[in-house]
Amino acid sequence: MKAGQARVLLTGAAGGIGRAMVEALTARGAQVLGVGRGADGPGAAWLQADVTTxxxxxxxxxxxxxxNxxxxxxxxxxPAxxxxxxxxAERLQQVLTTNLLAPMQLTQALLPQLQRLPRAQIVFVGSVLGRIGLPGFSVYGASxxxxxxFAExxxxxxxxxxxRVQLLAPRTTRTGFNDAAAQAYNDATGAASDTPEQVAAALVELIESEAAERTLGGAERVFARLNGLLGARMDSGFAKHRRSLAAPAKPIPGHRS
Incomplete structure (x- = not known):
């Protein structure tokens, strides 16, 4: 549907990517109800709620x-x-609960009212790391x-x-707090990261196109196809990156919207 016809409920609206999404959607005429754990957030309409409870x-x-x-x-x-x-262990559970279980539960609860509408869309924000398993991203990639x-x-x-059920798969996105992870992705793949604004623009395009999926980055689309075809044959290509993770380290500081 056209953005001007969309009344969007957006979880994670207080994060770096979420704020950019609110701005991009409203700039195209969409009405946005942002959801986050904080008392206030971007945009005119806001709901304070924890998606994991x-x-x-x-x-x-x-x-x-x-x-409506x-x-x-x-x-x-x-992230992780x-x-x-x-x-x-508590971080592992937090990542899987927030990134996977919560959107599944919310979708199940919201689906009956969406099915009563003439048309509706559900967009899951995934990641190319859900298609390409990289060293250091085992927990995040699994989620x-x-x-x-689930979306498929x-x-x-x-x-x-x-x-309509849709999936947006951006690359790692530099939001300030996860730049170390983004750099690791760049080093492992030789590809660039996305900015929050690029992800937000892709979201608007996906909603208006009503396409099933959108993966950011031409190289990533090719790499994901190769990974699906070749699988374990590609493992040795990540040896250098794997060795750089040999010493156990704490995950990057977390952020949840």
């Missing part, structure tokens, strides 16, 4: 109904980077790979229903 999810579902949201964008997420040995699988299966499950 039952109470937060219930308040989001109620707000979506009152807002016809587009849901799951952009809330937390470093050797698996250095990822605390995004799961999200990709749900899209096929809904079939010809008026609810």
């Amino acid at each position: 039952a109470e937060g999810q219930q308040s989001i579902v109620r707000a979506a109904a009152g807002w 949201a016809n587009v849901v964008v799951h952009a809330a997420g937390v 980077f470093g050797p698996l040995a250095g990822v605390p 995004k790979a799961g999200l990709q699988g 299966a749900l899209r096929r499950e809904l079939g010809d229903e008026p609810v």
Whole structure:
């Protein structure tokens, strides 16, 4: 649908990418209800809620109904980077809960009201790291790979229903707090990172095109296809990057919107 027709419920709206998304959507005429853990955030409409709790999810579902949201964008997420040995157990659980379980639960709760609309869209913000397993991104990549699988299966499950399921897969994005992870991605792949503004622009284009998926970066699209075809044969190509992670280290400081 055209952005001017969209009433968007956007989780993770207080983060670097989320703020850019709010700005890009509103600039194109969309109405945006931002969701985040803080008391306030970007844009005119705001809901304070934690996507990982039952109470937060219930308040989001109620707000979506009152807002008459016809587009849901799951952009809330937390990063994790470093050797698996250095990822605390509580961090591992936080990443999987925020990046994978919460959007699954919210989608299940929101789907009945979206199915009553003439047309609606659900956009999952994944990552190319859900398609290309890189050293240091095992936990984060697992969460995004799961999200990709969920989106793909749900899209096929809904079939010809008026609810479109879409996946946006950006590269690592430099938001200030995760630049170390972004640099590691650049070193491992030889590819560039995205800016929040590039991801936000891609989101608007995806919503308006109603395409099933959008992966940022031409090299990444090719690499993802090769990874799917060749799999383990590509493992040795990451030896240098793997050795740089040999010493266990703490993951980068977290951020959750």
